[in-house]
Amino acid sequence: KKKGSNAVVVANAVLREAETLRRQIVPDEMQLIVTRNSGLTADEKVNELVEGLAVAVLIVVALLTFGLGLREGMIVAVAVPVVFGLTLAVNLMLGYTINRVTLFALILSLGLLVDDPIVDVENIVRHFALRKKATRRIVLEAVAEIRPPLITATLAVIVSFLPMFFITGMMGPYMQPMALNVPVTMLMSMVVAFTITPWMAFHVLRRKYEAGGSGGHGHHADDDLEAVKQSRLYKIFYPLMAPLLHSRLVAWAFLLGMVLLTAAAMGLAAVRSVPLKMLPFDNKNELLLVLDFDKGTTLERTDAAVRDFETYLAGVPEVADYTSYAGLASPMDFNGLVRHYYLRQGDDVAQVQINLAGKKNRQQQSHAIGLRLRNDLAAIAGKHHARMKLVETPPGPPVIASIVAEVYGQPDDGYEDLLEAADAVRARLAAEPGVVDLDHVREAPQEKLVFITDKEKAALNGITTEQIAGTLDALLGGKAVGVVRSQSERNPLRIELRLPIDRRTSAADLARVHVKGGSGQLVPLAELGQWKTTRVDQMIYHKNLERVAYVFAETAGRPPADVVVDILADRRAAAPVAEETRRIGNGWMSTAEGRPLAGRTFFSNGSGIAWGVPAGFTVAFAGEGEWKITLDVFRDLGLAFGAAMIAIYILLVAQMGSFVVPVVVMLAIPLTVLGVMPGFWLLNAIHAEHVGGF
Numbered sequence: 001k002k003k004g005s006n007a008v009v010v011a012n013a014v015l016r017e018a019e020t021l022r023r024q025i026v027p028d029e030m031q032l033i034v035t036r037n038s039g040l041t042a043d044e045k046v047n048e049l050v051e052g053l054a055v056a057v058l059i060v061v062a063l064l065t066f067g068l069g070l071r072e073g074m075i076v077a078v079a080v081p082v083v084f085g086l087t088l089a090v091n092l093m094l095g096y097t098i099n100r101v102t103l104f105a106l107i108l109s110l111g112l113l114v115d116d117p118i119v120d121v122e123n124i125v126r127h128f129a130l131r132k133k134a135t136r137r138i139v140l141e142a143v144a145e146i147r148p149p150l151i152t153a154t155l156a157v158i159v160s161f162l163p164m165f166f167i168t169g170m171m172g173p174y175m176q177p178m179a180l181n182v183p184v185t186m187l188m189s190m191v192v193a194f195t196i197t198p199w200m201a202f203h204v205l206r207r208k209y210e211a212g213g214s215g216g217h218g219h220h221a222d223d224d225l226e227a228v229k230q231s232r233l234y235k236i237f238y239p240l241m242a243p244l245l246h247s248r249l250v251a252w253a254f255l256l257g258m259v260l261l262t263a264a265a266m267g268l269a270a271v272r273s274v275p276l277k278m279l280p281f282d283n284k285n286e287l288l289l290v291l292d293f294d295k296g297t298t299l300e301r302t303d304a305a306v307r308d309f310e311t312y313l314a315g316v317p318e319v320a321d322y323t324s325y326a327g328l329a330s331p332m333d334f335n336g337l338v339r340h341y342y343l344r345q346g347d348d349v350a351q352v353q354i355n356l357a358g359k360k361n362r363q364q365q366s367h368a369i370g371l372r373l374r375n376d377l378a379a380i381a382g383k384h385h386a387r388m389k390l391v392e393t394p395p396g397p398p399v400i401a402s403i404v405a406e407v408y409g410q411p412d413d414g415y416e417d418l419l420e421a422a423d424a425v426r427a428r429l430a431a432e433p434g435v436v437d438l439d440h441v442r443e444a445p446q447e448k449l450v451f452i453t454d455k456e457k458a459a460l461n462g463i464t465t466e467q468i469a470g471t472l473d474a475l476l477g478g479k480a481v482g483v484v485r486s487q488s489e490r491n492p493l494r495i496e497l498r499l500p501i502d503r504r505t506s507a508a509d510l511a512r513v514h515v516k517g518g519s520g521q522l523v524p525l526a527e528l529g530q531w532k533t534t535r536v537d538q539m540i541y542h543k544n545l546e547r548v549a550y551v552f553a554e555t556a557g558r559p560p561a562d563v564v565v566d567i568l569a570d571r572r573a574a575a576p577v578a579e580e581t582r583r584i585g586n587g588w589m590s591t592a593e594g595r596p597l598a599g600r601t602f603f604s605n606g607s608g609i610a611w612g613v614p615a616g617f618t619v620a621f622a623g624e625g626e627w628k629i630t631l632d633v634f635r636d637l638g639l640a641f642g643a644a645m646i647a648i649y650i651l652l653v654a655q656m657g658s659f660v661v662p663v664v665v666m667l668a669i670p671l672t673v674l675g676v677m678p679g680f681w682l683l684n685a686i687h688a689e690h691v692g693g694f
Contacts, residue, residue, distance in 0.1 A: 004097065008046075011039020035323045035353060036331060041285070042099075049103035056110050064118070071208070072121050075200045079117040079192045080110070086188040087181055094180070101174055105181035112157055113185050116193035119146055124201045134206035139198050147194070152655040154190045158183040159647035163640030171633045262670055265677040271601040274680045277559040278630045281367040282393065283359055285320075288330070289352040289377065290341065290389040294444035295536065299347040302326050305384035306350045312380060313354060318362045318369050323353045335391065338398040364691075367392060371556055371691040374436065389437040389554065401439075401552040402560040403429070404625035408548055408618040415540050415547055417586060421613040422549040424587025428567060428611040429551065431589070433597055434558035434694065440551045446536040449507055453529040462518015463528060471515050471525075475499040507531040543623075550624075557694030558597070560626045568621065569606035576610060587613040645669070 001010040015034065022032045057080055064073035084106060088098070096102060120143060127142040128134045164179035228234055243250045268274045289309060293302055303326045313319050323330070330351045332342040341351065356366055364372070370390050381388035407422045419442045429435050451472065453465045473479070478498035486493055503509050511531070514522035541548050555563055575581045581588045594607035613619060622628045645666070652662030 004095075008039045008043045011037055033321075035321070035355070036286075036333075038333070045100050046098070046103065049100060049107065053103060053107050053110070056107055060110060060114055064114070068118070068121065068125075071204050072125060072201075075121050075197060075204055076114055076117045078200060079114060079189060079197060082192050082196060083113045083185055083188045086191075087185045090184050090188075091181065096177060096180065099177075101177045102181060105178040106185070108178065109182045109185040112182070113189040116150055116154060116186075116189045117197045119150060120193045120197045121201055124198065125205065128205060128209045132209065134202065134209040136202060139202045143194060143198050148655065150190065150193065152651055154186050155651055156648045157186045159651065160644040162647075163643045164637075166640065167633065167636045169629060169632050169636075171629065171636075258671065258674075262673055265673045268677045268681050270603060272562060274677055274684070275559045276561045276630075278626050278633065279394070281365070283365040283367070284393045285356045285358060285366065286393060287354040287356065287366060287370055288335070288341075288391040288393075289354060290391055291350040291352070291381065292387040292389075292439065293348040293350075294385065295348055295446045296444065297348040299327050301384075302347060302350050305380075305386055306352065308380050308384065309352055309377065312376060313352070316369075316373065318356050318364070320355045320357050322355065324350065325352075326350045333393075335393055335398045339391070339400050368689075368691045371694045373692070374556060374694070375692055378436075387437075387439050389439070399626050399629060400624045401437075402555050402626045403435070403553040403563060403621065404623055404628075405429070405551040405553075406543065406548050406618075406620045406623045407551070407613070408546055408620070410616045413616070415538060415549070418547060418549040418617075419538070420585030421587055421617045421619070422551050423585035424589060424611060424613050425619055426551045427584045427589055428570070428609065429553050429563075431594065431609050432563055432567060432607065433594070434555050435553050435563055436556045437554040438552070441539065441541055441549055443536070443538055447533055448536045449510070450532045450534055451510075451525070451529055452532050458528050461521070461523045461528070463515055463523060468515055468525070468528060471513065472510070475510075475513060476504055507533075556692075557690075561630055562600075564621045564625075564627045565602065565605050566600065566607050570608065570610050571619070572610045572612045573615070575612065579610065581610075587611065 001007055015037075018032060026032055057077075060080070061073060061077045064076045067073075068076065087106070087109075091098075091102065123146050124139055124142040127138050131138060161179050161182040164175045167175040167179075229238075244254055245251075269276060291302075291305065291309075293305070306324045306326050310322060310324060313322050327345065327347055327349065329342050329344040329349075330336070330353050336342050344351070356362065356369065359365075362369075370392060374390055377390060378388055405422070405425045407418050407425060409418045409421065419440075422440055422442065426438055426440050430438055451468065453468060455465075458464065458468070474497065476499070478496045480494040480496050482495040484493040484495060499513075511524065511526040513525045515525060515528065517523050541550060553563075575588045576590070580591045582591055589611040590609050592608055592610075594609045600607070622631055649662050649666060652665055653659060656662060
């Protein structure tokens with residue numbers, strides 16, 4: 001679709017036109033089937049987020065009604081559609097569209113945008129209750145009282161998200177809508193809190209206080225300490241806070257306990273109880289099965305293998321339908337664009353697009369279904385000597401593979417040396433638990449016949465090397481010699497000549513081919529030279545003008561970061577004398593048993609399976625895989641966090657006129673780890689399950 005157009009509208013228009021063409025062109029015995037509809041996928045995602053946004057709004061309104069009262073809650077609730085409307089207007093002016101990332105940013109900002117109106121309404125109600133009346137002057141005084149801290153708090157949230165504009169790489173476009181929408185939402189919320197909310201509070205609440213009533217909120221004078229002591233909040237919090245206020249020892253012990261708890265919460269990631277992953281798995285309605293066979297595999301063998309996969313997939317309850325592509329690539333999508341699947345062609349490649357039943361019609365998520373099917377699919381792939389990749393549509397920026405090892409050598413090293421070093425890396429990855437779908441750039445050995453022309457004999461017969469090459473090209477590859485004119489054919493129907501396959505399968509067959517000489521005589525090819533058997537050249541890959549050999553892998557049941565860290569921790573410069581090792585290519589690997597995953601942490605990395613490549617070779621994992629984008633994003637987010645902390649500190653210093661008090665206020669920021677990390681661990685403990693042995 002064109003930029004700015006609605007994917008759902010475009011997809012529906014295409015389907016309507018396709019149906020019209022089907023009635024006009026497609027014969028009755030043929031069917032037109034939609035195998036992929038990105039518009040439908042986008043519509044479902046947007047509807048899910050809109051549904052989530054509506055539920056979130058209802059929850060917020062219910063909480064406001066419970067905490068403030070019905071009228072007060074409705075006043076604050078009005079701010080939600082007003083703020084969202086103003087925010088979407090800004091998006092429209094800046095060229096942003098309503099998409100999944102934009103809607104996620106609005107949901108994220110929902111809890112923040114009601115803060116300013118809540119503080120506004122609560123202070124107005126407090127002043128009304130204290131003065132036993134409601135006037136415009138009281139409203140103005142109440143708003144003016146909380147205006148400075150309200151502005152500071154709003155600016156603090158804004159500066160927290162602005163640094164996300166500077167996230168680099170492919171994650172940048174995913175972060176920019178949040179970097180725009182959350183600050184704009186907070187700015188609009190502050191505007192509403194200073195304009196619409198006070199106006200509504202006066203007109204909606206004044207009747208409650210005209211008769212001199214308190215409004216039912218039980219507010220008391222600020223200097224009435226006895227009334228404060230009789231309040232419910234005082235009775236709850238005073239017994240908790242009194243020991244901290246009256247005993248220095250208890251206070252320091254409490255601070256020490258909070259520090260230890262925070263360190264323990266952060267340690268959940270260090271001991272790998274909370275996985276370190278770029279993005280969580282998404283629940284998509286599709287999977288992609290990518291198959292690679294050895295060079296030289298015929299299209300018929302590839303198709304036969306694909307049909308075995310189809311037979312298996314037809315018996316999977318969650319599979320709605322599948323589309324197979326043997327010898328060519330499937331239609332390009334975002335994942336295929338980055339992984340270069342759209343370039344795949346040849347008799348030795350195939351893809352199967354698997355469409356799953358809708359999310360509401362199946363119990364398992366797409367990731368769990370993929371794990372469950374993986375072992376069975378791998379068995380079928382092994383039966384046909386195929387390399388299999390079960391690819392999921394990523395929730396964010398795709399990478400060419402979850403794990404990518406790049407092997408570089410010295411300028412005087414041959415490419416075969418790089419491939420042998422890559423073999424050692426591949427063997428070490430294969431020994432790592434949770435690593436699947438291993439692949440590399442080494443091509444299977446394949447022979448080719450090269451005809452060496454005897455220049456002297458060819459010249460005596462008046463035949464050139466070009467003539468010999470042209471004859472062989474026509475016999476082996478076919479040659480169009482004309483076109484059949486037919487009224488029933490929409491495209492030109494070519495007449496192609498080609499030697500039958502049973503007469504062009506060996507050098508002896510081709511030696512009997514005759515070439516027309518200069519005087520019209522036919523000369524056997526055997527008299528013009530000889531056939532030489534050589535190997536088909538290995539493709540040489542380059543990156544940044546350097547030769548490189550790639551090793552690709554995916555993970556199942558483990559984050560890619562854990563695998564990369566363990567692999568790098570086990571690398572050694574030389575083989576240990578005390579351990580038994582085996583030679584792999586020009587590298588080596590220990591034959592020791594690896595440590596169980598349960599005993600590995602970031603304090604004690606590695607599996608204990610040492611490996612290495614010769615000196616002068618470089619193995620880089622931070623190139624094209626998820627490890628690279630993870631490092632970049634965590635670096636950028638860390639810098640953004642640091643910049644936000646500095647900006648918030650400056651704002652608090654300007655507001656409070658102190659350099660120390662803001663530090664005390666900001667000590668609450670690291671305490672968020674106490675809720676986040678244990679929450680992640682608890683979710684994993686409740687929802688994580690072993691599927692298919694992963």
